[in-house]
Structure formats: structure tokens, C-alpha cells
Amino acid sequence: xxxxxxxxxxxxxxxxxxxxxxxxxxxxxxxxxxxxxxxxxxxxxxxxxxxxxxxxxxxxxxxxxxxxxxxxxxxxxxxxxxxxxxxxxxxxxxxxxxxxxxxxxxxxxxxxxxxxxxxxxxxxxxxxxxxxxxxxxxxxxxxxxxxxxxxxxxxxxxxxxxxxxxxxxxxxxxxxxxxxxxxxxxxxxxxxxxxxxxxxxxxxxxxxxxxxxxxxxxxxxxxxxxxxxxxxxxxxxxxxxxxxxxxxxxxxxxxxxxxxxxxxxxxxxxxxxxxxxxxxxxxxxxxxxxxxxxxxxxxxxxxxxxxxxxxxxxxxxxxxxxxxxxxxxxxxxxxxxxxxxxxxxxxxxxxxxxxxxxxxxxxxxxxxxxxxxxxxxxxxxxxxxxxxxxxxxxxxxxxxxxxxxxxxxxxxxxxxxxxxxxxxxxxxxxxxxxxxx
Amino acid sequence: xxxxxxxxxxxxxxxxxxxxxxxxxxxxxxxxxxxxxxxxxxxxxxxxxxxxxxxxxxxxxxxxxxxxxxxxxxxxxxxxxxxxxxxxxxxxxxxxxxxxxxxxxxxxxxxxxxxxxxxxxxxxxxxxxxxxxxxxxxxxxxxxxxxxxxxxxxxxxxxxxxxxxxxxxxxxxx
Numbered sequence: 223x224x225x226x227x228x229x230x231x232x233x234x235x236x237x238x239x240x241x242x243x244x245x246x247x248x249x250x251x252x253x254x255x256x257x258x259x260x261x262x263x264x265x266x267x268x269x270x271x272x273x274x275x276x277x278x279x280x281x282x283x284x285x286x287x288x289x290x291x292x293x294x295x296x297x298x299x300x301x302x303x304x305x306x307x308x309x310x311x312x313x314x315x316x317x318x319x320x321x322x323x324x325x326x327x328x329x330x331x332x333x334x335x336x337x338x339x340x341x342x343x344x345x346x347x348x349x350x351x352x353x354x355x356x357x358x359x360x361x362x363x364x365x366x367x368x369x370x371x372x373x374x375x376x377x378x379x380x381x382x383x384x385x386x387x388x389x390x391x392x393x394x395x396x397x398x399x400x401x402x403x404x405x406x407x408x409x410x411x412x413x414x415x416x417x418x419x420x421x422x423x424x425x426x427x428x429x430x431x432x433x434x435x436x437x438x439x440x441x442x443x444x445x446x447x448x449x450x451x452x453x454x455x456x457x458x459x460x461x462x463x464x465x466x467x468x469x470x471x472x473x474x475x476x477x478x479x480x481x482x483x484x485x486x487x488x489x490x491x492x493x494x495x496x497x498x499x500x501x502x503x504x505x506x507x508x509x510x511x512x513x514x515x516x517x518x519x520x521x522x523x524x525x526x527x528x529x530x531x532x533x534x535x536x537x538x539x540x541x542x543x544x545x546x547x548x549x550x551x552x553x554x555x556x557x558x559x560x561x562x563x564x565x566x567x568x569x570x571x572x573x574x575x576x577x578x579x580x581x582x583x584x585x586x587x588x589x590x591x592x593x594x595x596x597x598x599x600x601x602x603x604x605x606x607x608x609x610x611x612x613x614x615x616x617x618x619x620x621x622x623x624x625x626x627x628x629x630x631x632x633x634x635x636x637x638x639x640x641x642x643x644x645x646x647x648x649x650x651x652x653x654x655x656x657x658x659x
Numbered sequence: 660x661x662x663x664x665x666x667x668x669x670x671x672x673x674x675x676x677x678x679x680x681x682x683x684x685x686x687x688x689x690x691x692x693x694x695x696x697x698x699x700x701x702x703x704x705x706x707x708x709x710x711x712x713x714x715x716x717x718x719x720x721x722x723x724x725x726x727x728x729x730x731x732x733x734x735x736x737x738x739x740x741x742x743x744x745x746x747x748x749x750x751x752x753x754x755x756x757x758x759x760x761x762x763x764x765x766x767x768x769x770x771x772x773x774x775x776x777x778x779x780x781x782x783x784x785x786x787x788x789x790x791x792x793x794x795x796x797x798x799x800x801x802x803x804x805x806x807x808x809x810x811x812x813x814x815x816x817x818x819x820x821x822x823x824x825x826x827x828x829x830x831x832x833x
Contacts, residue, residue, distance in 0.1 A: 424808035426772050445761060445829070446803035447776060468780050468804045471773045484777065486802070489784070491777035512777040528774055535774055561771040575771060582770065604771060623815060649772070 265299035266382055268292065269324040274309040274331040279340070282364060284332055287371035291389040291411065292378060296636055311345060311354065319349045326355065328378055339363055344374050346381055356381040368413070386611040392653040393616065394418070394428040394437055395627060399645035405439060407454065407653075418452060419459070429472045430653045431498070438462070438472035438481060438498075449483050451498060462500035473516045473525070474498070475542075482506065482516035482525055493527055495542070506542065507550070515562055518542070520569040526553065527563065534558040537574055537587075553587065556594055560585075562605060566612050566632075573597075573606040573615050584617050584630060597634040605648065608632075610655045618648040715751070716830055722747045728786055730824040732767075735781040737789050745786060748828055749793030756796065759831035762786050764804040765811075767820035772806055779804030779826075786826045 270289045277283070292298040301324040308314045308329050319327055330344035344358040358377050362370045369390065376387030391410045396403055403425045408415035419425065423442040430437060435454060440447045447470045452459035463469040467486030471493075474481055478498065485494050493507040493516050507513040511531040518525055526539045532552060537560050540550040554560035559577035566572060566586075576585040576596065584597045584606045602620040609616065609629075616629045621639070625646035630637045715721040728741040737745060752758055764779030764786075783802035791797050812819035 424805075426776075426806075426808065442805060442808060445763070446801075447805070466801055468776060470776050484773070486780045486784070486804070491780050512774070512781065514777045515771065515773045528771070535771075559770065561774045577770070602769075 266297060266325055267299045267301050267323050268326045268328070268378070268382065269301040269303050269319060269322065270328045271303045271306065271308060271330075273329070273342070273344070274307075274333070276332045278334065279332060279364075279367060282367045284342070284367060284371040284374065285328075287368055287411075288328070288375045288378070291372060291375035291387075294411070295379070297379075297383060311347065314347060314352075316349055316352050324349050326378075326382055328374075330358075330374075335361060337363075340367065342370055342374075344377070346378055368409075372409070372411075385613060386655060388609050388611050388613075388652075388655065390656045391610055392434065394430065394651045394653065395618075395647055396425050396428065396649040397645045397647050398424075398625070405437070407437070410652075418454065418457075426649055427471055428649060428651045429474055430651055431474050432476055432478045432654055434654045434656060436498075438474065440470045440472065449481070451481075451500075460500060462498065463494075463496060471514050471516060473518055475518050476520055476522040482518065484514045484516070493525070506548075507540070509550075517564045517572070519565050520567060526565060526572055528561045535561050537561070537563045537572070553589075553592075554594075564606055564608060566608055567610055568612055573608060575603060575606065584615055586615070586632060595634060597630045597632075598628075598637065600628075603628075605650060607650055607652045609652050614652075616650045616652045618650055716833075723751055726828040728782075728826045728828075729821065730782055730826075732820070732824065733778075734824075735778070735785045737785055742789075745789045746793045749790040749795040752790065752795035752799045753793070756799070758799060760800050761829045761831070762800060762802045763809075763827045763829060764802070764806075765809060765823055765825045765827070766807050767823045768807045768810060768815070769820070770807075772808070776804045776806030776808075779806045782824075782826050786828075 270285050272285050276285060289300055293300055301322050306318055309331050314327065314329065327347045327349055328344060329347065330342065333341045335341045339361050341361045342358070345354055346356040347353070348355050356377050358374050360370055372389040375389040379385070379387035379389070388410055392407050393410060394405065394407050396405050401422050402420060403423065404420045405418045405425045405428055406415050407418055418437060421441060421443050426440045428437050428439040436451055437454065438449060438451045440449055447468045448461050449463035449469045449472045450459050451462045462481065463483045463485060465485050465487035468491070469483060469485055471484040472481050480495050481498055482493055482495055484491050488505070490510065491512045491514050492505065492509070493513045495504040495506055496502060506525065509529060509531045511529055513527055513529045515528040516525045517527070522542065524539050524541055526537055528535050529538050529550070536552055537554040538550040538552050540548050554574070557576055557578055561575050563572045563574040570590065571586055571588045573584060573586050575582050581601050582603050583599065584603050585594055586597060587594045597615060600619050604618045606615045606617040613632055614629045615632060616627060618625055619628050620626065625648040626639065627647055627650050628637060628639050715723045717724055722744060725744055728737060728744060748760070752760065762783040764781070764783030766775040766779045780802065783804055787800045787802040790800055810823045811825070812822035
């Protein structure tokens with residue numbers, strides 16, 4: 223075992239975790255800015271040395287993107303390389319980097335090859351042990367350079383913290399500007415925001431398919447809520463739940479083959495399973511009250527959901543399979559309003575919205591201990607959504623009557639506030655980890 | 660403030676209507692009548708409505724032009740002051756078997772959007788139930804919810820919230 227990763231892992235465990243900056247330049251001119259509260263005291267000092275021949279990439283340079291990704295987390299302190307420019311391990315003078323206080327060092331090359339492609343090779347080095355911690359090799363076309371930079375940042379993050387990096391993930395959210403609603407998808411750093419669909423009627427509850435290729439969402443374009451599934455690549459979409467009454471709250475099963483949806487077709491608001499193409503309707507809950515906001519466990523065996531069957535909205539868990547004898551178990555007991563549950567990616571807990579007095583806040587509850595931790599102290603928080611590595615929760619909140627997005631670390635220590643220059647932004651959903659082909 | 664006055668006005672109007680027409684009594688009688696009779700009467704009345712000026716659904720002097728039912732906080736009980744309004748629309752549906760309505764439930768902005776969608780559904784369902792008790796056919800009525808997504812009042816105070824806790828009646832084709 224290398225001593226470096228384990229030591230750094232320990233450091234990150236005690237450090238406040240902080241992830242994201244979005245600087246969105248979307249087609250609707252909504253720019254997201256960020257304010258960071260709190261921050262890590264024990265940051266990992268890492269140097270990112272400009273790669274050989276990288277200057278030929280101009281504005282598409284890799285290392286500025288990598289540095290920005292790492293810096294935004296609050297977990298890292300970027301060490302200035304000064305005039306040092308090693309590109310191969312043999313070039314590295316370790317005493318110089320020890321002198322600069324760097325614990326880790328990223329070096330590499332980005333060389334243009336035939337067909338306009340760029341051959342990238344990156345090594346992450348442990349300064350104290352003079353050993354390689356990780357590497358990255360890929361040849362990409364110019365338009366893939368930014369994505370490659372995020373993948374390199376993911377590699378560095380994973381090697382130094384022990385957690386999966388989420389720099390290559392995407393987020394979805396809804397922006398309301400005037401009478402227009404736009405469902406958008408952006409890279410996790412807010413770049414490349416693209417409208418998925420735009421309407422003059424509300425859009426709510428976007429949900430990512432587990433493979434990240436499709437979004438389910440609820441549109442009110444037909445005078446009532448209808449659940450659609452839309453492929454991001456082709457933009458082809460289909461109404462998968464358009465029954466008499468209301469159709470809402472889509473949640474994907476982990477295998478991507480089914481959706482839990484809330485329908486009023488058989489009276490009340492109850493949770494049903496449908497195939498992701500809209501077929502195979504199957505009732506899941508049977509109550510005389512409201513059952514809504516389903517979320518699948520990562521293993522697909524359970525759902526947690528909001529129900530008022532006990533007199534006030536609380537969070538319950540029930541098995542997805544098991545026929546009519548399925549029993550729902552109440553999970554929340556503090557307060558009279560606990561809603562919007564989402565399983566954590568490791569399945570050990572869930573995030574939700576807890577009301578106390580006139581405040582609606584993001585909370586996390588642990589299944590094993592039942593312990594509840596409030597993560598925010600704002601007034602109107604909604605729609606919490608875990609980062610796929612479980613280290614952050616993205617949610618909607620409000621400042622001076624305007625909807626914005628925020629992210630809070632799962633330990634509640636650090637919080638980021640995002641603001642749009644125009645419009646209300648709401649209904650965030652953090653996409654899954656991108657699987658390498 | 661204007662919205663509150665609007666609510667009060669509607670309440671007064673519905674109260675007046677209930678005093679003069681006593682639709683509750685009619686409902687009790689009508690429920691026992693055969694469907695054929697109702698259909699017959701509908702076809703007769705349909706001829707009466709050929710003159711556009713007499714469309715009771717849009718005539719401001721008709722209770723049928725009133726389309727909103729308001730609710731208390733966290734409640735889906737159709738309050739007494741709206742009983743006559745609901746009964747009048749139920750009567751219209753009974754007399755016009757081909758008419759279809761969409762009941763859109765709404766809530767104020769506080770809390771979860773999806774939970775509010777379910778609360779709005781419950782309000783729409785309550786109005787639908789009241790209408791079917793007054794003789795409208797279930798197939799004529801679709802109860803849906805817009806939750807907190809389509810507020811009438813944009814404020815963030817009790818007056819705005821009260822205006823938004825509402826079920827709207829929309830006839831097909833409107």
C-alpha cells in the first residue's frame with residue numbers, strides 16, 4: 223500500500239468537503255455565479271504542471287480546467303509550479319516540489335497527432351514517496367479536450383481522496399424566465415448548458431436515467447401533469463404516463479427498465495410502476511392518503527416515498543417486490559412535515575426536506591442509527607439530489623424571492639450558493655457518473 | 660388585497676345564488692330521476708342555447724360563469740359557501756351529458772412541489788366527488804392537479820396563498 227493515498231484519504235475525511243462552481247453561459251443568457259461558505263482547513267497541496275506542447279491548444283488548454291475543477295472542491299490547495307516544467311517522471315526534481323510544499327504533482331504531455339487529434343498522457347506523482355499514484359492516457363479530437371480535462375481531474379481526485387470524482391457528470395434543472403420554462407442540462411462545472419425542452423407551461427421533477435442518456439420529467443403543456451421520457455442525444459420524447467388525472471414524480475429503477483410514477487387514475491395519488499416505454503402498469507402502494515415522491519434504493523429492492531397516511535407527510539420505505547403483503551415502514555418521526563426523500567448512492571441513508579416552524583431545510587437520515595442531521599438553515603429549500611459520489615447534495619432554495627441552486631456537503635460543513643442573473647432556477651437533479659466506454 | 664376582494668365577491672355571489680335557487684333541494688330530487696329523462700331535457704335545452712348570447716357558462720349573470728372554489732390552508736374540504744357553485748355546475752353537467760369538465764386543483768407555494776401536486780389533486784377530487792353526488796356522471800369530469808405551478812397571485816403572503824388554494828373548473832373546448 224502507498225502511504226500517500228491513505229494519509230490523504232484521512233485528511234479529506236476530516237476536511238470540509240466542497241465541490242462545485244457553475245458558471246453557466248446558457249442559451250437563455252442565465253449566468254450562474256457562486257458564493258462559497260465554509261471551506262476545508264486541511265487542503266491537499268497539489269501542483270498541476272502545464273503539459274508539454276499544451277500551449278499549442280490555446281483556449282482549449284487542459285490544465286486550467288483541471289486546476290479549476292480541483293480548486294472548486296475546496297479540498298485542494300494548488301501549488302504554483304513557478305518556472306518548473308517537468309513532463310516526464312525522469313525530469314522531476316522532487317526536492318524542489320517538497321520545497322514548494324506539494325504533496326502530489328501532475329505532469330504530462332498533450333501532443334497533436336495525425337487527423338487533428340491530440341495525444342494526452344498524464345501522470346500523478348507522490349512527492350514524498352517519489353512514486354506514481356495514477357496515470358491517464360487518451361487520444362481525443364479537439365472538441366473532446368474539455369471532457370478529457372474533467373476525466374483527468376476525476377483521476378486526480380479519486381487517487382488523492384479515495385472517492386469517485388464527479389467532474390464529468392452533468393446536472394439538469396429548470397429555469398423559469400418570464401413565462402418561459404426551460405429544462406436544461408449542463409456539465410457539472412456549468413459549461414455547455416443546453417436546453418432539453420422549452421415551454422410556456424411548467425416543467426418539474428426531472429430525473430436522470432441511470433445510464434445518463436435520458437431524462438424523465440413532468441410537463442404541464444397539456445393542461446395537466448404528464449410524465450415524459452426524452453432521449454438527450456436524439457431529443458425524441460414520449461409520454462410514458464398520460465393517464466386520466468395527474469401523472470407525476472418519475473423515478474428510475476436502477477436498471478433503467480422501469481419508472482415509479484405517481485398517478486391519480488385509480489383515485490388519490492398513488493405510486494405505480496411502469497416500463498420505461500410506458501407499458502406494464504403495476505400498482506405499488508395501496509393507501510387512502512397521498513403517496514408520492516418515490517426514490518429507488520441503489521439495489522432496486524426498495525422505494526422510499528412521502529405519504530400522509532399517518533396524518534402528516536412523512537417518509538416511508540417499502541419493498542418493491544413481494545406482492546400484496548408489502549408493508550410500508552415509517553422512517554421519519556421528527557416534526558410534522560418530512561418530504562422529498564432521495565436515497566444516498568451507497569444506500570445507507572437518504573436526504574429529504576424537513577420543516578421546522580416556517581423553515582424548510584435539507585436533512586440527511588441514516589438508516590442504521592435513525593440519526594437526522596440538518597444540513598442547511600435557509601428558509602425555503604426544495605428538491606435535494608445527491609452527487610453520484612454521495613459527497614454533496616444539490617438543492618433548490620430561494621433568495622429574496624428568487625429561486626437559486628445550492629450545494630451542501632453531506633457533512634453540512636460547506637455550502638455553495640448559486641445565483642442566476644435572470645430568472646428562477648429550480649428542480650435540480652444531479653446526473654449519474656459517466657461510464658467509460 | 661384585490662384578490663381578497665375577489666374571493667369575497669365570489670363568496671357573496673354564491674351565497675346570493677344559493678338563497679334564491681336552493682340547488683341542494685333540486686339535487687336531491689334530480690338524483691332519483693332516470694337518465695333518459697335527463698338526456699331528453701338536455702336535448703331540449705341544447706336547442707335553447709343555440710343563441711350565443713344565452714350561453715350560461717360565460718354569461719356573467721350566471722353562476723356557471725364562476726369557476727373557482729377556494730380552500731383553507733392544508734384543507735380539501737369544499738366549504739359551504741361554494742356548495743351552490745359546485746351544485747350548479749353539477750346540474751349543468753347532468754343536463755348536458757356530452758359536456759366535459761377539467762377540474763384543476765392548485766395549492767400555495769409552500770413546501771414540496773410534488774407533495775403540493777398531490778394536495779391539489781385531493782382538492783380537485785373533492786370537487787369531483789361533490790359534483791358526482793349532485794348527479795354529474797364521473798366520466799364527464801377529469802380531476803387533475805397543477806400543484807403550486809400555476810399561481811394566480813404571485814405574492815408571498817397569506818393573501819396570495821389564499822388566492823392560490825383553489826380548484827378551477829374548465830369546460831372542454833374552453
